[in-house]
Amino acid sequence: xxxxxxxxxxxxxxxxxxxxxxxxxxxxxxxxxxxxxxxxxxxxxxxxxxxxxxxxxxxxxxxxxxxxxxxxxxxxxxxxxxxxxxxxxxxxxxxxxxxxxxxxxxxxxxxxxxxxxxxxxxxxxxxxxxxxxxxxxxxxxxxxxxxxxxxxxxxxxxxxxxxxxxxxxxxxxxxxxxxxxxxxxxxxxxxxxxxxxxxxxxxxxxxxxxxxxxxxxxxxxxxxxxxxxxxxxxxxxxxxxxxxxxxxxxxxxxxxxxxx
Amino acid sequence: xxxxxxxxxxxxxxxxxxxxxxxxxxxxxxxxxxxxxxxxxxxxxxxxxxxxxxxxxxxxxxxxxxxxxxxxxxxxxxxxxxxxxxxxxxxxxxxxxxxxxxxxxxxxxxxxxxxxxxxxxxxxxxxxxxxxxxxxxxxxxxxxxxxxxxxxxxxxxxxxxxxxxxxxxxxxxxxxxxxxxxxxxxxxxxxxxxxxxxxxxxxxxxxxxxxxxxxxxxxxxxxxxxxxxxxxxxxxxxxxxxxxxxxxxxxxxxxxxxxxxxxxxxxxxxxxxxxxxxxxxxxxxxxxxxxxxxxxxxxxxxxxxxxxxxxxxxxxxxxxxxxxxxxxxxxxxxxxxxxxxxxxxxxxxxxxxx
Numbered sequence: 145x146x147x148x149x150x151x152x153x154x155x156x157x158x159x160x161x162x163x164x165x166x167x168x169x170x171x172x173x174x175x176x177x178x179x180x181x182x183x184x185x186x187x188x189x190x191x192x193x194x195x196x197x198x199x200x201x202x203x204x205x206x207x208x209x210x211x212x213x214x215x216x217x218x219x220x221x222x223x224x225x226x227x228x229x230x231x232x233x234x235x236x237x238x239x240x241x242x243x244x245x246x247x248x249x250x251x252x253x254x255x256x257x258x259x260x261x262x263x264x265x266x267x268x269x270x271x272x273x274x275x276x277x278x279x280x281x282x283x284x285x286x287x288x289x290x291x292x293x294x295x296x297x298x299x300x301x302x303x304x305x306x307x308x309x310x311x312x313x314x315x316x317x318x319x320x321x322x323x324x325x326x327x328x329x330x331x332x333x334x335x336x337x338x339x340x341x342x343x344x345x346x347x348x349x350x351x352x353x354x355x356x357x358x359x360x361x362x363x364x365x366x367x368x369x370x371x372x373x374x375x376x377x378x379x380x381x382x383x384x385x386x387x388x389x390x391x392x393x394x395x396x397x398x399x400x401x402x403x404x
Numbered sequence: 405x406x407x408x409x410x411x412x413x414x415x416x417x418x419x420x421x422x423x424x425x426x427x428x429x430x431x432x433x434x435x436x437x438x439x440x441x442x443x444x445x446x447x448x449x450x451x452x453x454x455x456x457x458x459x460x461x462x463x464x465x466x467x468x469x470x471x472x473x474x475x476x477x478x479x480x481x482x483x484x485x486x487x488x489x490x491x492x493x494x495x496x497x498x499x500x501x502x503x504x505x506x507x508x509x510x511x512x513x514x515x516x517x518x519x520x521x522x523x524x525x526x527x528x529x530x531x532x533x534x535x536x537x538x539x540x541x542x543x544x545x546x547x548x549x550x551x552x553x554x555x556x557x558x559x560x561x562x563x564x565x566x567x568x569x570x571x572x573x574x575x576x577x578x579x580x581x582x583x584x585x586x587x588x589x590x591x592x593x594x595x596x597x598x599x600x601x602x603x604x605x606x607x608x609x610x611x612x613x614x615x616x617x618x619x620x621x622x623x624x625x626x627x628x629x630x631x632x633x634x635x636x637x638x639x640x641x642x643x644x645x646x647x648x649x650x651x652x653x654x655x656x657x658x659x660x661x662x663x664x665x666x667x668x669x670x671x672x673x674x675x676x677x678x679x680x681x682x683x684x685x686x687x688x689x690x691x692x693x694x695x696x697x698x699x700x701x702x703x704x705x706x707x708x709x710x711x712x713x714x715x716x717x718x719x720x721x722x723x724x725x726x727x728x729x730x731x732x733x734x735x736x737x738x739x740x741x742x743x744x745x746x747x748x749x750x751x752x753x754x755x756x757x758x
Contacts, residue, residue: 304491307458311478311485312505312556326495 168384175377182374193378203379206363210344213275213359217282218339222332224283225290230324233298234306244295248288258284259352266353273355281349286342290335297331333397341390345383407470409434409592410455410560415464417450424450425461426616432560432609437586438594439624441603441640442613448596449564451613455594456485456562469559479508482559486566490549492537498524498548499533505556523551526585543574550582554589563595567602579605600640604628612636628684634756637682644688644728646681646699647758650674658755663723664700671755678758687752688730690716690738695747702728704742709734718746 174182178190197203231237232244250258262281271277302324309323310316325332347361354362360383367376408431417425425447432438440448453459454466457478465474473481484505492501502520503511511519524530527547537545546566553561566582567575583606586593597603603610603624610624612635620627620636631637634645648662650673658671660679673679689695702718713731716738720726728746732738 301489304487304489305493307478308485308487308491308552309493309504311456311483312552313479313508314504315479318508323493327493329495 193374210360214343217279221286229295259349277353286339337394411467439607446613447616484553523555643682680758682754685731699746
């Protein structure tokens with residue numbers, strides 16, 4: 145009986161993880177296909193499609209664009225998110241709870257709605273479709289995230305640490321830069337890497353807000369319109385690999401605590 | 405006392421509608437070790453925060469070295485604070501922590517390191533310079549916090565329940581060291597605590613606070629021997645309190661009617677006013693009357709052996725509401741359940757207006 149329960153648990157676990165990871169495994173496996181169609185039988189392994197991706201100027205420039213948008217929009221998100229978290233944690237503001245709710249509200253709004261809203265707004269304001277516009281869109285979706293992560297880690301203990309710095313003669317900006325930022329570094333890095341992850345494979349907003357120069361997910365979508373081939377698998381695998389690296393950084397910074 | 409280093413004038417403070425300090429005035433001399441003693445909610449920590457500049461009082465003024473500091477921010481006043489939770493900078497080394505104040509003053513790295521090492525040597529932690537705060541024990545962190553606050557040579561060092569988080573043994577040890585360090589550096593220390601033993605051991609100047617007011621203020625020997633108020637008589641050490649009224653006042657002699665009969669003492673109260681007579685435990689004599697004032701018979705409720713003495717709790721047979729606290733020698737044979745005569749000397753009775 146117990147053996148049967150254990151077996152059932154294993155079967156269930158394998159089924160769940162298979163359901164989650166099989167698509168990725170298939171994607172990565174057929175990116176190593178030696179022939180021209182990403183369908184069984186597997187003919188690899190071969191790196192020819194990766195070579196094809198890296199020699200494709202459109203894909204490599206989209207990759208650079210994506211990295212640029214991810215890094216810059218995440219820097220902006222984490223800076224703005226940190227400052228607002230600090231403001232809410234350290235000062236008594238009228239309607240603080242409502243304002244905090246408002247700042248995190250974009251987390252619940254679909255990217256499509258945000259993208260459309262920005263498209264209309266930029267049209268009206270005369271901002272052309274561009275990487276900058278997409279980057280602003282990414283700040284809109286990632287700022288609330290950074291705010292929520294950093295705000296949740298700002299405890300009362302740090303209040304006295306900041307006070308001690310002020311007491312020893314530090315000006316307010318020095319307190320922020322020399323004390324608060326380093327003390328909050330795990331949460332700040334976590335916010336940064338999570339923003340990078342989300343920006344890196346964000347499609348809808350980039351699709352709506354870019355035109356000639358575009359990001360990698362949009363370029364992959366263009367590629368897919370001409371049908372499946374192992375090159376799309378290869379570029380997809382690259383995107384996935386970068387995401388994994390970012391998530392690992394995120395986990396390392398936020399979840400693995402230093403000994404207190 | 406020479407010109408006061410710190411002069412608190414008519415300070416009141418409210419948190420919202422709640423008054424926490426009510427018209428407090430206090431002068432603190434240079435080089436003194438001042439203890440603000442009181443139960444939680446007495447306003448002692450608020451008063452310390454006002455001195456440190458973290459709270460601006462609703463009313464009144466604070467002068468430090470003669471300059472009005474009431475609204476001067478913490479960074480710009482000649483005070484530093486040792487926080488109860490130490491508030492060390494976790495990302496900096498011990499040396500970095502101690503040197504922080506000098507760094508803010510623009511002192512160069514080499515001088516900073518030398519001074520930080522000196523300050524750490526002063527608190528007995530010379531070897532910890534390169535360690536991180538999380539590698540230190542609670543007592544060591546406490547010393548680092550002290551060194552960090554002292555290194556910039558403040559006019560006044562403020563300590564917020566600095567020994568509160570330490571265990572009893574370490575606490576008594578740190579207590580002695582604090583006193584020794586204060587003597588050596590000569591800086592005025594103002595130290596908040598609710599521990600009356602700590603207060604008596606450390607203070608040159610003891611300020612007893614209750615409910616936002618200063619109840620008593622003076623050398624601890626005087627505050628203990630001749631407390632100014634009933635609160636101070638019971639908070640700074642224990643006392644037996646005989647409540648009564650003045651039956652007669654004549655020629656500087658007050659006769660109070662109490663549950664144990666009339667007691668006459670020198671004093672200047674008017675007839676009819678309520679009065680409290682406080683007697684310290686060591687002044688209550690148990691057994692056949694040896695003192696010059698008889699306090700009637702009492703039934704012993706409990707005898708607690710405390711090593712060098714026995715603490716005796718008893719109830720008067722004349723009035724069961726009257727609780728007596730006495731200190732008997734360790735060799736005393738008194739037991740719970742005994743009924744014994746109690747007396748004391750007139751000179752040991754403290755007359756308090758109630």
